[in-house]
Amino acid sequence: MERTDYRKLYWKIITTTLTFSLVPLFALGATIYYQFRVSYTAKIMESLRTLTENRRNAIDLFFEERVSQLYTLAYTQSLDQLRDEKYLDQVFTLMQSRSKSFVDIGIIDRDGTHVTYVGPYNLAGVNYKNESWFHEVMLRGVYISDVFMGFRKYPHFIIAVLRREGDRSWILRATIDTEIFDAMVKAAQVGKRGDAYVVNREGILQTAPRFAGHLLGKIESPHTSQFSGIHVEEMQMNGETALFSTTWLKNKDWMLVIKEDPSQELTPLFEARYMMIGIIGLGVLVIVLGTVFVSRATVGQLIQSDREKAMLDASLVQSGKMAALGKLAAGIAHEVNNPLAVIKEKVGWMMDLLSEEDISQSENFKEFDDAVHKIDQHVERAKKVTHRLLGFARRMEPIKDKVDVNKLVDETIDFLENEAHYRNIVIQPEYHADLPTTLSDSSQLQQVVLNILNNAIDAIGKNGQIDVKTDYSVKDEQIVITISDNGPGIPNDQLDRIFDPFFTTKEVGMGTGLGLSISYTIVDKLGGRILVSSEVGKGTTFTIYLPVIRQEKA
Ligand SMILES: Nc1ncnc2c1ncn2[C@@H]1O[C@H](COP(=O)(O)OP(=O)(O)OP(=O)(O)O)[C@@H](O)[C@H]1O
Ligand SMILES: [Mg+2]
Incomplete structure (x- = not known):
């Protein structure tokens, strides 16, 4: 294998191992985080829903109590009794002794005239005939107003109930202290950035929110149409994303809005996310290091064993050549040795013959002598080769x-x-x-x-x-x-x-x-x-x- 082949193999091992180990790791991490997020968000939404439900029930109860207090008063006393300002004052003091939620109380006759009034303002004799709420009470029997400034220049709202007494009809009207009502709503303002407020159908704030605006100001309302139950959702409103829980009140077309800052509520979730990222990061590091280490070791071992194999191959080839040569050499040397021995003997004999010749008699004597000596020399050389070859063959053991x-x-x-x-x-x-x-x-x-x-x-x-x-x-x-x-x-x-x-x-x-x-x-x-x-x-x-x-x- 070439050097580049080993490199390629190295990278192949690394990428395959990383793919097969990192993909499941990421998938696992993402799944766990997703599941955790879903259940955690559900839990937060659930607790927000419970909070909203409790608040709404409390507010509903507050209204119901006030309304039934007024009803009880209207239906247990006659107009003649209540017309007496002293008597009304007595009754009012009695009512306030239990809870100070009323500011004032008054009786209005069928013509809209405030006939009797008990309270801090001078409202006796005021005529409400042209007020829309007056007709509403006459029509429906009970009326809860929006918060308004009115004659008093002070935020308040009224509850009015109608009593038909024989052929007479009259209205018992009381003003509710918005501060008490405000405090009830504000109790749902949780955390550093949480908010809770009440808006009417037109988006006019009925209580003072912490951040969203001021009392009687108009704000962007999460919902304008009526629905039953509680809606909890993440929404973008007034430039920020938050969790909003909304519900309509039972006795009044007001909507309770409770806002929670998700960044605060979701802190444990973010912590879990950072921890997850940390753990996965650590896992990735360990896997990458491990993979690099193992791949290196594997390829290193492969290179080593390939090298050893190549060396063994080369030495096997060489040994093969030698063995073949050994046999061949022995055969040839043996075959050539015999003719060489004969030639050697004959050359010796020719030399002996030449030594007996008379030099002067033979005109080619010099040439003969030279040739015979050359033959002898070359036979010697040939014998040296065959001798080596035979030695080579014999030396096997x-x-x-x-x-x-x-x-x-x-x-x-x-x-x-x-x-x-x-x-x-x-x-x-x-x-x-x-x-x-x-x-x-x-x-x-x-x-x-x-x-x-x-x-x-x-x-x-x-x-x-x-x-x-x-x-x-x-x-x-x-x-x-x-x-x-x-x-x-x-x-x-x-x-x-x-x-x-x-x-x-x-x-x-x-x-x-x-x-x-x-x-x-x-x-x-x-x-x-x-x-x-x-x-x-x-x-x-x-x-x-x-x-x-x-x-x-x-
Ligand atoms: N030390 C060396 N430096 C340079 N070349 C060498 C050296 N040793 C061997 N060789 C080369 O290897 C060849 C083969 O050597 P080898 O000993 O097998 O045969 P040879 O020496 O040529 O013949 P012989 O051994 O029969 O005298 C030599 O001819 C020479 O070219
Ligand atoms: Mg040599």
Whole structure:
């Protein structure tokens, strides 16, 4: 796989994992929040509805009590009795002793004239014939007015009841103190921004609200048409969004409005939302970090195992080549060796014959002698190749014995000391002090070191340095032999072919191209590995890894 493929895989794992874990998380969060919001809002609306209902019942009761008080008075007393101002005053004082909700009281005759009046204002004799409320009472028997300023220049409203007494009709009229009524409504103003007020059909305020306006002012009313029951809804009114609960009163076409500030009421909901966002955010962070970590580890492991597999593949290919070559080499060497032996024998015989010739008698003697010697020389060369090949084939099974690698390397360098000296090449050894001994085939191993050192000397040619180092890796239990030269290096395109049998860059007759392939096979059989790294112009390093074997396996 290419580097970009790993990147792609990495991102694919990340996106898939994130999608499959984040989507359910968000869905869960949204669902929980939505459910909570719905039930919480329902709860708030319910409590607002209850508050409104209680308030309305209280107000209704207030009206009913006043009306029935007046009815009782009108129907238990006769007009003649009540006409007496003193008597009316007595009755009024009695009524006020229980609750001071009335301001004044008066009797109005069928012509609209205020015949008797008890109260702080001087209203006796005033005629109400042209007031619309007067006709309403005459028609319906009971009347509750809107709040108005009237003659008194003070906000008030009146309740009037009609009594038919024989052929006479008269009206008992009382003024209600708006302050008491106001206080009842205001009791529903909850929270810092809550409001409660009463409006009539035309949107005229009948009580003084906290924020919405002032008494008898006109405001935008949530509803203008009558309905039964209680409406609770979120509405935008007068520039702000709030929860409005509205209901019409039973005895009067007034509407009770209770407003609640949702931002205050919904604080727990917002807190829950922030907590939710916090928890989800934390979850996202953990998931993202976890995903990145796991993806990295997975891809890292994949790269590692791919690399190992590639290495194993390469070494399997190389081993395959070697095995095939081994068989082939043995066959060819054997077949070629016999004719070579015959040629060698015949050449020896011809040489003997030539030595008995009289030189002066034979005019082509020189040519014959030359040719025979050349044949002998080339047969020798051919035998060297077949000898190596046979050796290669035979060396398949190593003979293992205790080997001191430092000593072995030192001896090998000794072999080449003269040659190196002659070519002005310094061989610089550096031995690991506590190298363990290992079970290995010393002569085969020596051949490997010799081959590599020979190659290095050949590569340098003249004037250079070869560093030979032994080391021990405790972790892998391996002996490491490193041979570096400062020769010309190996071009990249040749690097993976140098272990191939018969690959050589040397002149014909100078190299067989078998040195490294034989070395490779040997190290492989010994359970180790050879690696090469090279840079053109700088030099080449061969590294041999040998396992430390302390005891032959049974
Ligand atoms: N240290 C080195 N520096 C540069 N090239 C090298 C080095 N070692 C090996 N090579 C290259 O690898 C080739 C193969 O080496 P190998 O030992 O298998 O065969 P050879 O040396 O050519 O022949 P022989 O080993 O029979 O003498 C060499 O011909 C050379 O091109
Ligand atoms: Mg060689």
